[in-house]
Amino acid sequence: MDFSHPHHRQLMADNLGRYLSQHYPIEERHRISQSVAGRSPQHWAALAEMGMIGALFAERDGGFGGDAFDIAVVFEQLGRALVVEPFLGTLLAGTAVALAGGHDERLGEVIAGNTIISFAADESMSRFDHAAISTQANSRDGAWTVTGAKAVVSHLEASDLIVVSARTCVSPGDERIGLFLVASDAVGVTIRGYPLIDGGRAGELTLNDAPAIALANDGLAILELATARGILALCWEAIGIMDRLKHDTLEYLRTRRQFGAPIGKFQALQHRMATVSLEIEQARSSAINAAVAFGDDRVCRERAISAAKFTIGRIGTLVAEEAIQMHGGIGMTWELPLSHYAKRLIMIGHQLGDEDHHLERFMKLRAAAPA
């Protein structure tokens, strides 16, 4: 029983934390977030150089890590610094490519930071359900094209490649979902980019007979596992954010004076802050459980993943809302970093399934779970 990280992983996390605190302060983050690109090629190159993309992938896939806890420590640091670079899309799409196999060279370019890859699974009506999509793939003479629309794809404009999910069969009753690789500059690809309320940019993807490379004809299992890793990443990003919100709020309670005393002297706030603190520890435990569960069978893993995303969603909302409330008006200003952390934390609940989605999923998976 050991809850500390092995030396090499802790070292990597510390390295990343040091880089970000030195080179990615909140002013830099805002500058990047509000830029036309919504990302920073310079930082991306530097972080790739440091091995932070490689940390997300196993050695057999050309990376230097890929363990669940590698993902955890990297995203925890990204959360602390509120980084807007395309790590999540890289993890999701890169995992899908790796699991499908046969694209080592492309993956190598992704890990090297030379290719930006994004992940387009959600659609306007799919509501976090990978199977509830209508994008259609067609093959003619062994060549595939894809037609449909994908919603809110992170860093879409910056992408060179896009992993797209699409139905691979038109016969009724056949629900196979395939995975495809589409070049962002291919014919039939239309991209509309826009900023996000939680920073950085995303876009709407329209595909009109766009040429595509098939990664997997029947890709739901790959989608599920890639998504599980994405959820793990979001959970740890949220942990990093919550720690920061807790830190800032405690500091504010200690220093802000009203009625002749630091507001942290007021018991009603103290007790709520105690609740916030203990809930954050519960959230951290759920994120640990999710990481550990990658060693278990599918049902156990997916239950732990859904339990973690539910927990992070519930507690994240509590932490964000309490952090703002305890700060009062100042907590609602653009100027305070806190408000941006709070926005990102809330919006993590809008990615890869919300509280209700994962609670229901957890319940449905119960039947299949061992007693």
Add this chain to the structure above:
Amino acid sequence: MDFSHPHHRQLMADNLGRYLSQHYPIEERHRISQSVAGRSPQHWAALAEMGMIGALFAERDGGFGGDAFDIAVVFEQLGRALVVEPFLGTLLAGTAVALAGGHDERLGEVIAGNTIISFAADESMSRFDHAAISTQANSRDGAWTVTGAKAVVSHLEASDLIVVSARTCVSPGDERIGLFLVASDAVGVTIRGYPLIDGGRAGELTLNDAPAIALANDGLAILELATARGILALCWEAIGIMDRLKHDTLEYLRTRRQFGAPIGKFQALQHRMATVSLEIEQARSSAINAAVAFGDDRVCRERAISAAKFTIGRIGTLVAEEAIQMHGGIGMTWELPLSHYAKRLIMIGHQLGDEDHHLERFMKLRAAAPA
């Protein structure tokens, strides 16, 4: 817009309150509650004499009131004094008899306090759903008998008459539920009585070809309306209890000293008590809405009834649990009246549908509601 009661009704409420505070103090209540009968014929006679049973019924049914707010003020007072007499069963069963019509003389005896009548609709598997019963009624030569079992019938042992719900048809698909009047001393009637955790007694009723008088062959609408009046009564009983719990808890916060000050000086408790207080006002509003809704069409009425029972269930649990918690250990003792009020309040949530039941019902009735 006037939220005060008319003079005659306020007078009646004051009379009842005065009688109970003089003649039904908590020691008397405990004595009655723990007695073999689980009720007091003396008080019942006195209360009947005062018109408190008649207040629950309209003049056309032989009563002196019967308005929703008549029921409200009577049960509010019963709640304040934690009365264990068979008012609820009388209201439910009496309303069913009155709605069915044709039994004026029997109802007169009920209102006079000479006949005790109880209401047997729940079954072990019915879970608050009047239609989900298996008790069966059979008619031969125009004479009805009833066979089945009814669960947790309040004051069953004390009853002379029992209103029983039963299926009136055996053809598949026919879901008609009829209402019957069964004499408690009839052949085929078996009663097992027992005490209740919230005071007084109830019993299990077994019917084996018991002779019965048909009140209505198709009685679901009557059941629904009678239940609505019963729920209204429970809501106002709960309001009376909550006011008492609030009063006792405030008093305790003012007088109990720890750390050199009344515990009511501690802000964490203050803010929770403020929440309890404002929630009680919300509960009172829901109970008012339920009473007012008896003037509306069925869907509006039933939505307001379910909204009120849901609200009372949710807030009742909060109030009971907070009252105990703020009292600390002493709040858990048998000796303190508070603990008995808390038990009754919680158990009101187990009668005529709980929070979840009524929330779902409220949702289902939405479709039918006017925009």
Add this chain to the structure above:
Amino acid sequence: MDTKFSALDEEFRVEVKEFLQRNLPPRIADKVRNWKRLSKQEMEGWHATLNERGWLAPHWPVEHGGPGWSISQSAIFDEEVSLAHAPRLRSMGVAMLGPVLIKFGTEAQKRHWLPRILDGSDWWGQGFSEPGAGSDLAALKCAAVRDGDHYVVNGQKTWATLAQHANMIFCLVRTSTRARKQEGISFLLIDMKSKGVEVRPIPLLNGEHEVNEVFFTDVRVPVENLVGEEGRGWTYAKYLLTFERTGIAGLGEAAAAFNNLSHIAATEMKGGRPLIDDPLFGARMARVEIDLANMKTTNLRVLAAAGEGSMPVAESSMLKIRGTEIRQEITSLARRALGSYARPFINEAFGDDYSEAPVGPSYAAPVAPFYFNNRKLTIYGGSSEIQREVITKAILGL
């Protein structure tokens, strides 16, 4: 107990409905329905329309231009306004300054300022909070020193809502530092165009420019702009805040917001059926719908009990706490309902000259910004914490 509206009341309802139908521009109703931002011109236009009809200041006495409505009529007006998606004008002049002037102002002040509030000649800002005096409002420092026929004001105010549009501002200022902190505060009317007044925007987390800092440097204010007595400003502010709290409960806004939520949840799909029919989401909605129905009655009960006077303080605090929680819950549910489409945020899209197609469903864009903006509801006008203190004093008497 008579909680139903009379036939006369229902006639009044028809009158309100007809007025709204005739006078409310559909373009504005559409903006309000969808939680979009109104321009200054749109707010002023609706202000003028209401004033013309004599319905701008429901809580003012008839002799000063109030409509003389009963509680039922006010409640009906509130309901219809929300159903029609008419703008909620939170005019500081109408809602706050008016009642204070009516109760504590001189005849001359009433004659001068009240008509100007109604006809829109003046747009009033509120100058209460300061960086060091938020919940602890009485700790304010902004100083007014008497100099002949003038006060000379120096200091800073913050959270001045829409003060970028204001030409006048009413302020709490410190005229004496010798007394205990609640004393020595005065209530002063200041011309924003005076020399030494500077307004700086405070951008909010949702990108909105709604509140401002206001700086005063040697600003000269004529003594006739003092309201009531010097040193009694705290009393006037407390009186005023009970009016603010009533409005802040915002049941009309809540009802309108719930309608929008219902529309969104009936349109969004989950597992092949409308989100509103999802057991978990539907239950969340039903809970808040029930809370809202209860709150409507609580509100009427408090108003009925208060009669003609101002709101009793503990009850108005209850309304504020619960009313704002309900509004926050409704916008939170709307945010949840959007799924991925809560994230896109095109700030220019809130302006009137944006003509591109919306990203995602047409109702999506304003939802998350409105959710974040609504975090203010439990903070301003006396935070929920301060309101609980008020209730505590009233019920515990400790």
Add this chain to the structure above:
Amino acid sequence: MDTKFSALDEEFRVEVKEFLQRNLPPRIADKVRNWKRLSKQEMEGWHATLNERGWLAPHWPVEHGGPGWSISQSAIFDEEVSLAHAPRLRSMGVAMLGPVLIKFGTEAQKRHWLPRILDGSDWWGQGFSEPGAGSDLAALKCAAVRDGDHYVVNGQKTWATLAQHANMIFCLVRTSTRARKQEGISFLLIDMKSKGVEVRPIPLLNGEHEVNEVFFTDVRVPVENLVGEEGRGWTYAKYLLTFERTGIAGLGEAAAAFNNLSHIAATEMKGGRPLIDDPLFGARMARVEIDLANMKTTNLRVLAAAGEGSMPVAESSMLKIRGTEIRQEITSLARRALGSYARPFINEAFGDDYSEAPVGPSYAAPVAPFYFNNRKLTIYGGSSEIQREVITKAILGL
């Protein structure tokens, strides 16, 4: 990060399983599973069985009779005990007095008392709280005055759990009134059979006799029954309470209770399907199941961080708060699951000689009483309010 059990750990699990299978009487397991009350004899019997195996006092050092388990082994033991529905003995001697004697007692005290705790010769009561000293424990007044080789004790203790069975009681007593209130408190071991000791039951709201008042009138206690130094009792009590809090989180109990809840919810029907599959009830259950899974890991993290020492104070407070909330929620759900059958309450049915058929389902009778009894969880052993104070001090440092 290595949070999995090793192969060696899993071997140990098999050993525990086998032990439980062989030694746990099914009749007792059945009572525990169904939240029924155990008799004194049943508790003593299981105490003896565990002691014989050397597994009675997991947190005692090996030299005093502890099993020398790793954190993993303790966690496994806890899991298996809950799965098997073995009784949770909350022996005050094992859980509280033992650690205090081991750390602060004299050699003679250890030699004399520790074996008697293990072999059950002594049943220990706890005498901390007083009517005027609950959350504010340091306000205690029960006085011990030195008189030659004895202390003479006068005063009253309350909430003494199962003290009706005890022959010994450890008490906090005031030996000096001159110092500030935390000082001048001493830790004394008192023979319940001494002249002047009287025990009176405090019946609880669920009809149970679980706690007592204990009165001391001129009770003479030999000075060798003082633990540690005179006046340092507060320090010992604080040390002891961190042990109490760990146990009180009660994750094993929570897991066992959740199993019982699952059984009930799988048996009860709603709308034609098991209650566990109802969207709202199922969601309530899923939430608490997730909370419990998170809590298990939090518990292991805290234990791992603490290593061999006693629990860090803020973390153990977190475990206490959340663990007790989870247990309360589970029993609350079980109560809800019963519908009407939560109400019948036949107190004699909890005795061993009751032979009538149960009213309603066989699992029903103990549920509501257990729900009410479990309200104590957030009150005793330091209420949730007191635990939040502890956390506040640790995180805010104000």
